Amino acid sequence: MERTPLLAGNWKMFTTVAEATELARAIAVEPVPPGRQVMVAPSAPALNAVGAVLRATPIALSAQNICWEERGAFTGEISPLLLKEAGATMAIVGHSERRHLFAESNALINKRLRGALRFEIIPLLCIGETMAEREDNATEEVLEKQLRQGLAGVTLKSGHQIIIAYEPVWAIGTGRTASAAQAQKAHAFCRSLLGDIFDKGIAQQIRILYGGSVNPATIAEIMAQADIDGALVGGAALKADSFLSIIHYKTL
Numbered sequence: 001m002e003r004t005p006l007l008a009g010n011w012k013m014f015t016t017v018a019e020a021t022e023l024a025r026a027i028a029v030e031p032v033p034p035g036r037q038v039m040v041a042p043s044a045p046a047l048n049a050v051g052a053v054l055r056a057t058p059i060a061l062s063a064q065n066i067c068w069e070e071r072g073a074f075t076g077e078i079s080p081l082l083l084k085e086a087g088a089t090m091a092i093v094g095h096s097e098r099r100h101l102f103a104e105s106n107a108l109i110n111k112r113l114r115g116a117l118r119f120e121i122i123p124l125l126c127i128g129e130t131m132a133e134r135e136d137n138a139t140e141e142v143l144e145k146q147l148r149q150g151l152a153g154v155t156l157k158s159g160h161q162i163i164i165a166y167e168p169v170w171a172i173g174t175g176r177t178a179s180a181a182q183a184q185k186a187h188a189f190c191r192s193l194l195g196d197i198f199d200k201g202i203a204q205q206i207r208i209l210y211g212g213s214v215n216p217a218t219i220a221e222i223m224a225q226a227d228i229d230g231a232l233v234g235g236a237a238l239k240a241d242s243f244l245s246i247i248h249y250k251t252l
């Protein structure tokens with residue numbers, strides 16, 4: 001079954017509005033290669049400006065987080081209504097920085113994910129083990145817990161409604177990419193679990209991205225793995241040149 005490769009840039013808290021706009025413009029000048037999809041996720045205050053740049057392009061706009069309510073007393077949160085106004089069609093939920101620096105639990109992440117679905121925003125659920133968990137042989141146990149609890153109570157009509165990103169915490173921002181074989185093994189495990197949570201047909205449609213120090217030198221081998229359907233890129237997405245070479249990776 002065909003899963004369109006998604007090359008996604010997570011700009012985290014690295015850009016000002018002016019820098020984000022500039023970066024979006026520089027990425028948007030190149031056509032998106034046929035059969036691929038591109039997404040960028042700027043900080044919330046830059047969503048409107050970047051959304052305006054991307055409006056006439058096929059590049060998708062994503063938020064880095066999302067609240068499950070559209071209005072109310074939720075200081076510091078981002079309403080799905082505002083995301084829609086900015087033109088965002090996706091929202092990252094459960095990024096490891098949210099989990100580890102801001103103590104977001106699987107239960108909270110599940111609320112965010114279900115909120116996104118209610119507003120027809122595609123949630124991009126990030127999961128991944130720490131180095132200590134990998135060394136303890138607990139990788140699959142951790143991924144299973146994050147997937148089952150993150151997706152609790154969710155029913156899907158199609159696997160296109162959600163995206164998963166496997167991002168081993170030890171590979172994020174460290175320059176240490178998981179080997180293609182390590183990543184493939186984790187992705188295959190996640191897909192079979194998704195088959196159990198939903199059904200096999202839906203699991204075949206769900207895109208599972210790899211994230212963690214992806215760069216122009218590693219992307220082709222990562223994308224050559226059977227269960228890897230794209231990349232969530234942090235550092236290497238902050239310069240137009242390197243993100244463009246990731247977008248235009250050569251199929252092996």
Ligand code: PGA
Binds near residue numbers: 171172213
């Ligand atoms: P990195 O970040 O590419 O800088 O490792 C990836 C991510 O956090 O999504």
